[in-house]
Amino acid sequence: MHLRDLPAGELPRERLIMHGAAALSDAELLAILLRTGRTGENVLEVARGIVARFREVGLSEILAMPPAEFACIPGIGMAKAATVLAALELGRRAQNTAKIRPRIREAQDVAQLLRPRLSAEKREHFLVLPLSAKNEVLMVADVSVGTLTNTLVHPREVFEPAIRCGAAHVILVHNHPSSDPAPSTEDHRLTRVLKEAGALLGIPVTDHVILGGDAFFSFSEEGLL
Template sequence: MHLRDLPAGELPRERLIAQGAAALSDAELLAILLRTGRAGENVLELARGIVARFRETGLSAILSMPCAEFARIPGIGAAKAATVLAALELGRRAQQRTDGTPRIHAAADAAQILIPRCAGLRQEHFYVLPLSAKNDLLMIADISAGTLTNTVVHPREVFEPAIRCGAAHIILAHNHPSGDPAPSDADREITRTMRAAGAVLGIPVTDHIVIGRTDFFSFAEEGER
């Protein structure tokens, strides 16, 4: 079926205008970005095929793909790939808090900021979150990117952003590309090492958070020291 053969009330763009973006499925939103289909497949069918392709990982996985790789999917091409990647990146940035300086009262506050940032990453990234005495987040420092299974970090790199910001304390965080936030033995060893270094420097490490796909593990909240 050609898209033009659908009733006006079922066309994605018209539905968005009438009902709002939240009323549309992932495929309908993607179809609006793609604009055109390919031979033998209208744009909505093309979009449904792409959503099905990324069903297990979610569309956020596209962000971790080089533009050229995404463009090789039949019916996409460079222009459509650039449009979709730009839209996904804009959405990822919009999810990050912009209402002034975030304040971290609990591990969930940090996780809310970091989960969108880590979506689709194929490597582990190690972050340092320096905080003020009032728990205001001063910055997010991405200090290391490792392999799928481990990240190499050193106290020098970990505490440099905290010293530069005049932080009262810090939270450590890293993602698990597997999506499972359960900490490894290496994660526990890094936590012990950085807590010892923080005690010497007078900048306590108040938590280490492991970010999964949609959830997280907090060393402090789980009582692991």
């Protein structure tokens, strides 16, 4: 069967777009990289053959092979070998990088992490830090950029990144361009709204840190959460 004869919902690229990369088999992911098959075999069949070839040692063993040797596998060639090797190396580097994550123990850690990013901003930026159960920062998500005096923030935009990366809890962060980190009435209101939303979602808000100049304000450390 030609790959084009498969139903659209079974094509690797379409399945990735619909369901995410994690839903695909090793052969389907490899088929997306290879793009084309060879005479007598469609790309998915070629990919399955390669996966079977490395089943005992694992696909990571490809990185240990000389590129020219991998390219000699039927259906590969130098161009496809370069694509696959680049993807595997990028995945390896991404995995290594992901192991080194900032850990938040107190509001001071938040200030040190984000002050370089926000200190020169002339408008308010609202960010969310989704954290793991070990208080590791899973990502820094920009939620909203406002005017000099206010920021428009919706719970949907705040918690979507946290849900996406499986966060155990979140810390809210925004800056005051005035350099005064004291919370406004609107800051208090927004904190209450987002705390209630987090409680409903099972992703608690454990702090809201406001950065202003060299100072910061922590709702948690002030006993306001």
